[in-house]
Amino acid sequence: MVRFFRRPLQLLLLSLTVSIVLPEAADAIPAFARRYELPCHFCHDGYPQLSVLGEQFKERGYRLDDDVTDVADWLRSVPVSLRATLRQTFEEEGDARTSGLLRLVSAGNLGSRVSYWIDENYVIESEGSSRVGLDNAFLRVELVPEEIYVRGGRIELDLPFTQTRTPQLFRYEIYFANTGFETDNIGVHHDGVELGGFIDDTTRWSLSVVDGNESEEQSTLLGDAGTFDANVFGRLMRRFGESRAGMYLYWGRNRLARMIGQEVLHWDDDLLRIGGDASAYFGQAHVYGTFLYGRNTNSFANLANPGGTNEALSFYGGFAQLDFAVRDELVVTARTELVRGPPPGTADPAKTFFEFFPGLRIWLHPRVRLAFELGFGNQDRPTRGTIHVELVL
Numbered sequence: 001m002v003r004f005f006r007r008p009l010q011l012l013l014l015s016l017t018v019s020i021v022l023p024e025a026a027d028a029i030p031a032f033a034r035r036y037e038l039p040c041h042f043c044h045d046g047y048p049q050l051s052v053l054g055e056q057f058k059e060r061g062y063r064l065d066d067d068v069t070d071v072a073d074w075l076r077s078v079p080v081s082l083r084a085t086l087r088q089t090f091e092e093e094g095d096a097r098t099s100g101l102l103r104l105v106s107a108g109n110l111g112s113r114v115s116y117w118i119d120e121n122y123v124i125e126s127e128g129s130s131r132v133g134l135d136n137a138f139l140r141v142e143l144v145p146e147e148i149y150v151r152g153g154r155i156e157l158d159l160p161f162t163q164t165r166t167p168q169l170f171r172y173e174i175y176f177a178n179t180g181f182e183t184d185n186i187g188v189h190h191d192g193v194e195l196g197g198f199i200d201d202t203t204r205w206s207l208s209v210v211d212g213n214e215s216e217e218q219s220t221l222l223g224d225a226g227t228f229d230a231n232v233f234g235r236l237m238r239r240f241g242e243s244r245a246g247m248y249l250y251w252g253r254n255r256l257a258r259m260i261g262q263e264v265l266h267w268d269d270d271l272l273r274i275g276g277d278a279s280a281y282f283g284q285a286h287v288y289g290t291f292l293y294g295r296n297t298n299s300f301a302n303l304a305n306p307g308g309t310n311e312a313l314s315f316y317g318g319f320a321q322l323d324f325a326v327r328d329e330l331v332v333t334a335r336t337e338l339v340r341g342p343p344p345g346t347a348d349p350a351k352t353f354f355e356f357f358p359g360l361r362i363w364l365h366p367r368v369r370l371a372f373e374l375g376f377g378n379q380d381r382p383t384r385g386t387i388h389v390e391l392v393l
Contacts, residue, residue, distance in 0.1 A: 032057075032062065032077075032107075032108065035069065035073060035074065035076075035077035035079070035108065036064060036069075039366070040366050040367075041328070041366075042054075043057055045286065045323075045325070045331075048165050048166075048167050049167040049323070052239075052242050052281075059204060060146070061109055061115040061140050061142060061149060062107060062108055062109045062115050062117075063109050063112075063115070067109070067112075069109070070110075070111050071110050071111060074108050074109070074110060077108070079106050079107065079108050080104065080105070080106045081104075081105045081106075081107075081392065081393060082102065082103070082104055082105075082391075082392070082393045083101075083102075083103040083105065083390065083391070083392050084100070084101070084102055084103075084390070084391045084392075084393075085100060085101040085103075085388055085389070085390045085391075086098075086100050086388070086389045086390075087099050087100065087101070087169075087386060087387070087388050087389075088386065088387050089384065089385070089386040090384065090385055090386070091382045091383070091384045092382040092383040092384070093382060094382065098125075098126065099123060099124065099125045100123070100124035100125075101121065101122070101123055101124070102121070102122040102124070103119055103120070103121050103122075103135075104119065104120045104121075105117070105118070105119045106118050106119075107119075112142065112145055113141060113142045113145070114139065114140070114141055114142075115139075115140045116138065116139050116140065117136050117137070117138055118134065118136070118137045119134065119135050119136050119137070120133070120134060121133065121134075121135055134154055135154070135156075135164055135189055136153075136154055136155060136156055136164060136189060137153050137154045138151050138152060138153035138154060138155045139151065139152060139153055144197070146198065147197050147198055148195070148196070148197035149195075149196055149197060150193065150194065150195050150196075151193070151194050151196075152192070152193040152194070153191070154189050154190070154191050155189060155190060155191075155192065155194060155208070155210070156189055156190075157186050157190060157208060157210070157233045157250070158194065158196065158206040158208065158233065158235045158248070159175070159186060159187075159235075159248070160235070160237070160246055160248065160275075160277035160279075160290055161277070161279075161288065161290065163175055163187040163188075164189065167361070167371075168321075168333075168335065168357070168359075168373070169359065169371055169372075169373035169386045169388055170357060170373060170375055170384075170386065171187065172187065172290075172319055172337070173317075173319075173337050173339055173353070173355070174290065174292050174317045174318050174319060174337065174338075174339055175187030175292075177292075177294055177315050177317065177339045177341060178294070178296070178299075178315075178344070179294075179296045179299045179313035179314075179315060179341060179342055179347075180269075180296060180299025180300040180311075180313060180345070180347070181218075181256050181258055181299055181300065181301070181345075182254065182256065182269050182271060182296045182299040183213070183214050183215040183218060184212040184213050184214060184229075184231075184254050184271065185213065186233070186250050186273055188213050189213070190208075190210035190211060190212075190213055190231075190233075191210060191211045192208055192209050192210030192211055193208065193209055193210075194206055194207070194208040194233075195207050195208075202238055202239045202240070203236070203237070203238045203239075204236075204237050204238075205234075205235065205236050205237075206233075206234065206235045207232070207233075207234045208232065208233040208234070209230055209231070209232055210229075210230075210231055210232075210233060211228050211229050211230075211231070212229035212231055212252065212254040212255075214254065214255075214256070214257075218256060218257045218258075221257035221258070221259055221264055221266075222255060222257045222266065227255065229252055229253065229254050229255070230252065231250065231251065231252025231253070231254070231271075232249075232250070232251050232252055233248070233249070233250045233251075234248065234249050235247070235248040235249075236248075242280075242281045243278070243279060243280040243281065244278070244279050245276070245277065245278045245279075246276070246277050246278075247274075247275065247276045247277070248274070248275050248276075248277070249272075249273065249274045249275075250271070250272070250273040250274075251271070251272050251273070252270075252271060253268055253269065253270050253271070254268070254269050254271065255267075255268055256268070256269050256299070256301070256308075258301055260302065260303055263303065263306075265301045265302075265303075265306045267298065267301045267306065267307045267308040268298065268308070269296050269297060269298045269299050269308065270296070270297040270298065271294070271295070271296050271297075272293075272294065272295045273292060273293070273294045274292070274293050275290050275291055275292035275293065275318070276290065276291055277289065277290040277291075278290075284324055284325045284326075285322060285323070285324050285325075286322070286323040286324075286325075287320070287321070287322050288320075288321050289318060289319050289320035289321055290318045290319065291316070291317070291318035292316065292317065292318055293314065293315075293316045294314060294315050294316065294341075295312060295313070295314040295315075296312070296313055296314075297310070297312045298310050298311070298312075299311075299313060300347060311347060313341070313342055313347060314341065315339060315340060315341025315342070315350070316339075316340055316341070317337070317338045317339035317340055317341075317353075318337075318338065319335055319336065319337040319338075320335065320336050321333065321334070321335040322334045322335070328363075329362060329363040329364075330360075330361070330362055330363075331360070331361040332358075332359075332360055333357075333358070333359040333360070333361065333373075334356070334357070334358050334359070335356070335357040335359075336354070336355070336356055336357075337354070337355045337356075337357070338352065338353070338354050338355075339352075339353045340352045340353070351379060352378070353377065353378065353379055353381075354377065354378045355375050355376065355377040355378075355381075356375070356376045356377075357373055357374065357375050357376075358373070358374055359371065359372055359373035359374070360372045360373075367391060367392045367393065368389070368390070368391055368392075369388070369389070369390040369392075370387075370388070370389055370390075371387070371388045371390070372385070372386070372387050372388075373385065373386055
């Protein structure tokens with residue numbers, strides 16, 4: 001185990017050095033805070049976790065109440081931010097792996113009607129660096145200001161808890177749960193268009209039409225057979241003071257592909273995801289989570305059944321998270337995750353996969369976060385852990 005913690009110690013020393021070197025000036029904050037001359041904690045319960053005010057700022061298209069800023073203010077704010085992450089992940093009886101991520105973000109509103117978000121990502125590993133590409137790139141237009149908007153491009157679905165900019169170090173497994181050869185999931189970006197708005201001051205809705213997100217292998221096998229899937233994602237959410245609750249649904253049909261020998265099979269799979277979520281604050285504690293049910297009607301195919309076996313398979317599960325702020329710069333976290341369904345890639349009887357993730361987040365500086373997380377799972381899965389050092393400019 002000594003080799004697991006040697007490099008995390010080096011990361012800690014590096015982060016401490018960076019936090020000392022960085023100036024405490026007011027301009028040492030991300031682009032949105034520069035534009036509005038507000039501290040980071042106005043929108044964040046510790047970056048990147050959004051506070052209630054931060055969520056509302058995002059829901060308005062990156063605008064404050066009675067926002068009168070314009071394109072000139074956007075240009076003066078230097079509307080580009082950089083997020084640099086150094087990460088080491090280790091597994092019980094395995095080798096540690098070190099990697100880095102550079103994410104360039106440009107975002108903001110261009111007046112009362114138009115806003116946008118673009119991010120570009122690069123991964124750095126021991127084998128070299130590579131461009132991951134655009135994770136989100138969309139334009140949003142207010143059709144009826146403060147009531148109805150439309151946005152289009154590469155978007156993260158309107159999930160109750162973001163996966164793209166999650167504060168967690170391990171992903172929300174229920175977002176990626178699946179059966180058979182289906183690879184589409186709600187945890188990754190999708191290309192499409194979203195219409196949404198406010199029913200009243202506390203209730204918000206959205207409806208998206210998006211392309212399914214098949215794996216790179218399936219995309220290659222599909223070739224010209226791949227078409228825009230026009231899957232539908234919908235969400236309805238209501239706020240109760242600082243708390244909120246909602247429901248969401250993802251429904252559609254994807255074209256799947258599989259190669260067996262020299263034969264390439266193409267077939268259709270109908271999928272459904274339906275879930276509920278809640279978030280509440282109790283003093284220094286923030287409790288939140290979601291429950292999701294998923295079903296695929298035809299996710300397997302073979303040479304005897306090239307159009308699919310028509311075997312419907314389902315799964316369910318979710319997560320519950322507790323974030324407790326010991327101090328403004330110190331948060332203790334705990335998350336339980338459960339997914340019950342067939343083991344991945346099989347039609348075997350359902351099994352329950354459970355994991356527990358204790359963690360710790362420390363802000364050494366408003367722009368520097370040090371975070372730890374451990375994962376303990378059942379079904380003979382190894383204990384794993386990770387340590388992150390993040391810098392935001």
